Amino acid sequence: MTTALITGSTAGIGAAFARRLAADGHDLVLVARDAERLRKQAAELHDRHRVEVDVLAADLTQDEGIDAVAERLSDPGRPVDLLVNNAGFGLKGRYLEVSMADELRMLKLHCEAVLRLTSAAVEPMRERGRGGVVNVASVAAFVPRGTYGASKAWVVQFTQGAARDLAGSGVRLMALCPGFVRTEFHSRAGMRTDNIPGWMWLDADKLVAEALRDLAKGKTLSVPDPRYKALMGATKLVPRGLLGRVSSGAGRKYGPQ
Template sequence: MATALITGASAGLGLEFAWQLATARHDVVLVARNEERLTRLAAQLEAAAGIRAEVLVADLSDRADVERVADRLRATERPVGLLVNNAGLGLNQRFVPGDLAAEESALAVMVTAVMVLSHAAAGAMVSRGRGAILNVASVAALLTSGTYSAHKAWVRVFTESLAVELRGTGVTATALNPGFVHTEFHERGEIDMTAYPEIAWLNAEDVVATGLADVRRGAVLSTPSLRYRTLSAVARVVPRSAVRAFGRYRRAYQGQDTDAPTVG
């Protein structure tokens, strides 16, 4: 029975990854900051699916905590066969007047932690000749939605580059690129999404199922839903000046003029 390690497992897509992997009979290592949520989830997964669920409390903006997770990925006892780098956050602020500490924290979680954990997982997996890494990027990687787009663009290109390096090793790397998903993500970031029509939204269950199916077939890029695959294709071929013009869209939020919200 393979073991999967999931970051950001206490809510949103991470929670759905935990459930789908557990019900597919994978042991799981649950990583997030909220110990109470993780402990409750672990008990539920073990009772419902009969698997082993480990709890690893870590703040991925803290380099020492990231290293503890990396150590688990390097462990030879109950080795991790699938790493899901899912942890992320949305910042409801412009970059220039915004809180730089918050920007640095977001960068640490969505870029540095992804790099460190992918390095640890890939090294251990290559030595065994098998394994998979799934990094959650976003269609925002093709847009200009502030630093979130920059972070996810890094994840996307990094994952593609990693996939090239891993070719022939038995280890794969996949970047999952969802659009808007019904989770706690935007609510926790205090981002008002009421203006967006229902057709723009995806269900977490479908996004995770697509991502895991693409991991199984060794796909490098996974974009759930035809509408977001179409959007991604358009974003790749239109002039970047048009993409930037779209990215300059502003809307009123809580009495302030803010950038368009992040996607995914």
């Protein structure tokens, strides 16, 4: 039986990964900040799919939380076969309208936590000659749009670079870049969504199914849904100054979760 560890597992894309992987027979380690919500999710998945589900309450914007999850990923007696770095958040407001403390929390979660947890997972995976990591980024990685987009661009570049360095090791790394997904992400950040066209919204369960297919194919970058593949192709043809102005119309956050 293989085990998957998912950060930000209690809602949105993380919850969709948990549902799909449990249905496929994987044991799970669920990570989020809300311990009670984690326990409820674990009980539901165990009862429905008869898999083992452990929970780990951790705040990945804090060193203590990152350390706790890294220790679990490094445990030789309880190997993790798939890591999904999904935890993330958005900020409402333009550059200099958001506090520096919040900007640094975002970088801690989107960059430092992803780096440290990926490294903690990959080292034992490489020794075993198998394993996988999905780092959830965003189509925002390809749009000039503040700290969120910059942090997600880092996730894409780091993941693809690490995947190249690990080629032939049996360990697969993939950056997942969704578009808008109906989750709690926007409401938590206090962002409007009524100005986003209906056709731009993606279903989290379908997104996860496509992401896992791409991982199985050995892809290092997954942009689920043909609509977003076309949009990302179009960004290469649009001047970056104009692209930045257009993305501003969608608010601080342009992407998933």
